[in-house]
Amino acid sequence: MQKNNSPLTLLGNISPKQFFTEYWHKKPLLIRQAIPEFQPLLSKSELFELAAQDDVESRLITFFKKHWEMKNGPISSIPVKEKKDWTLLVQGVNLHNDDANELLKQFRFVPDARLDDLMISYAVDGGGVGPHFDSYDVFLLQAHGQRRWQIGAQKNLSLIEGMPLKILSHFESDQEFILEPGDMLYLPPQYAHDGVAIGECMTYSIGFRAPSFQELGESFMNFMSESIDLPGRYSDPDLKTTTKPAEISTELLTTLSEQIAKIRFTNDDITIFLGEYLTEPKPNVYFDSPEKPLTPKRFEQAALKKGVRLSRKTMMLYKGKHIFINGESFAVTTADKDILATLANQKNLAGSDLLGASPDAMEAFCLWYEDGWLELNP
Template sequence: MSALPLLGGLSAEEFLADYWQKRPLLIRQAIPGFMGLMDADELAGLACEDSALSRLVIEKTGPEGSHWQLRQGPFGARDFRKLPDSHWSLLVQEVNHFLPEAWDLLLRFGFIPFARLEDLMVSYAAPQGSVGAHFDSYDVFLLQGQGRREWRISAQTDLALVEDAPLKLLKNFQAEQSWVLEPGDMLYLPPRIAHHGIAQDACMTYSIGFRAPSRAELLGGFLDYLHEQLQPEGLYSDPDLPLQAHPAELSSFTLDKSRAMLDALRWDEAMFEDFLGRFLTEPRPHVVFDPPEIALGLAAFSKILKQAGSIELALPSRLLYRGQGFFMNGEATEISPADAASFSSLANQRRLELPARLNRESIGILHAWHRAGFIVLSD
C-alpha cells in the first residue's frame, strides 16, 4: 500500500476503509502550492457560455438575518459589473467539459471508480462569499485554489431546510469543527455532512463531486431500458373467461392473467450490465459534442490514424468497460479480445498512445466515435 500525498500520506486502501462515506478528512497541502486551473475572469467567461451550467449566489445581510438570491446563467459581462464588493459566489459545473487541465486533476482521483465520478465544479467567491449552510447527498473533495476559505462542518442529524429559500439551506446549522483552507489544502466530506464555506478573501474552490444515483433514478432508467430492449409483444387474451356476477369488479381472474403477462418478462445479468454501462455514461441532455468539420471516410480516417500521435476522449465523453464490453456516452459496443487492452487504456487514461496495433473492426469503431465527436486525434 503506497502512501498518496493527495490523501495526506494515507494509502488509497486506508482512505477507502477508514474515511470514504464514513467521516471527513482534512488534508493540508494535498497538492502543494496549488493555485488553480483558471482565474476569476476565465471562470466568468465560461459562465457566459450557453453550454455551461452556472449560478450566481448573492447574500444580502440585514437586521433580520440573511436574504439569498439565486441567478442562473448564462451571464453577460453586465451581470458581473453590477455585483457588490462582497457576499457573492459564482459557481460553474462540469468545468472538465471545457478545460483539458480539469481532467488532469480528476485523474488524480482515480482511486475512486470513474463510474462514480460526477464532475469538477469551480467556484469563485468575493470576500465573505458563500452559498450558505447546506449538505450534499454525495461525496465531495473541496480543493482550495487561490485565496482562503473557512469551512465549518457538522455531523448533525437535524437536516431541516429553510422554507421558501431559493437554495437548500439548513435551518438549524450548528458548527462542530472549522478550518481555514489555503491554496493546496483539501477537505473530504462524505454524504450528508452539513457544511458552510465562507470566503476569507477573494478565493476559488475546486469541488470534485461523485455521482450517487437515487434508487428511483436506477429503477426508472432500468424500466425504460427493459421496455426498449425486450419490446414485449402479444395482447391480453382470455378465451377461458368465466362468467362474472358483478361487471365492475376487478376479478382475481383478470389480475392473474395480467400478472402472468408481466411474469413472462425476463432479463439476465448480461442485460443488467449493458443497462448500467449505458446508464452511467449517458450524457446529460444539455451536453453537446463537436463532430469534426470534415467528416472523413473510413479509408482517410485509417490513414490519418496511422500518422496521429494519440487518441484522446473528447472532454465531455465518458467511457467505461466490463470485459470486452465498452460503453461510450450511452452506447454499447464489443471490442475484439486483441484490442480490448488498448481500449481499456483509452478508458482509464482518457488517452491512447499510437501507433497501436488495431484491427479493422476496431478502427471502424474509432471512426464512428470520431465522426460523432466522442474522440479527437492528436498530432
C-alpha cells in the same frame, strides 16, 4: 495508473487504500498543501466567460436580508463589486478546460463510474452557499484566497422551507478550518458544512456520482421497456355475465399477473443498462466535430502514426465483453477488448497500440473521431 498502496501527496501522504479504509464515507480529512503552490487554472474573467455560455451549467447565488436567491445560467451579468455575499458556481469545468480535466484525473484512484466533475466556486468576501450537506463525497480544494469552513456531524438535517437552496435549519459545527491555496478538505456524504469566503476566493469542488436507487430503478425500467416481449393479446372466450359491470374481474387480474411474471432480466441486462446510464452525456454536453474530417483511410494512417485520445467530454467504461461510450454499448472480441480497455483506462493510445486493432475497431475509432468523441494525438 497510480497503485492503491502508494502514498499520495494529494491525500496527505497516505495511500488511496488507507484513505478508503479510514475516511471514505466515514469521516472528514483535512489535507494541508495537497497540491503545493497551487495556482488557479482559470482567471476570474475566464470563469465568468464560461458561466455565460449556453453549454455550461452555472448558478449565481446571493444572500440579502436573510434571504437566499439563486439564478440559473447562462449568467451574462455579474453583481457589481460593491454588492456583498454572492457566489458564482460553474459546473463541469473539466469538460471545457484541459487543465481542469488534468486536475480531475488526479482523483482517478476513485473509479470513473463514481467520479463526476470539477466545479469552481468564485465568491466575494462573505460569499457562500449557506450551511448545507451533500448526498455524495466531495473534495474541496482551495485555489485562490481563503475560505473558512465550519463542519459538523449533526444528525438533524432538516431544511429551511421556501428557499431555492437546501439550507440547514439548525446548523451545528464542531470543527473549523481556514483553507489556503493548495489546502483541501474531504467530506463524506451528508456531513454538514458551511464555507464562507474571506475576501475574494475560488474553491474547486471534486464531486462524485451517487444516484438514488429510485432514479436507477426508474431508468432501468425504462431501459427494459424496449426489450420486453410478451406476444399475444388478452382474450376471455369463457366470459360470463355479471351483475357488477364496474368491478375488475379476478380472471383479468390473474391473467395479467401471469403475463407480467414472465418478464425476466439478466445480469447482462443490468450491465448494459448501467454502462449506458453512467456514460450518457449530460444534457448540456455538446461534442465538437472536426471542421474538415479526414477520410477513413487517411484517418487510419494518421492514427497509426500519432495515436488517438478521448475527448475530455467523452465517458468510456467497460465490463467483460461490453464497451460503453457516451451512452452507447457494444460487444467486442477479446483482442479488441484489450485495446479498448486500455483506451478507457488511459484515455489515449499510442499509434503502436493500434496495430492489432480489427477493421471493426478502426471503423469505430473513425466514427468517434467524426463525431468529436475521439481526437488524433497532437
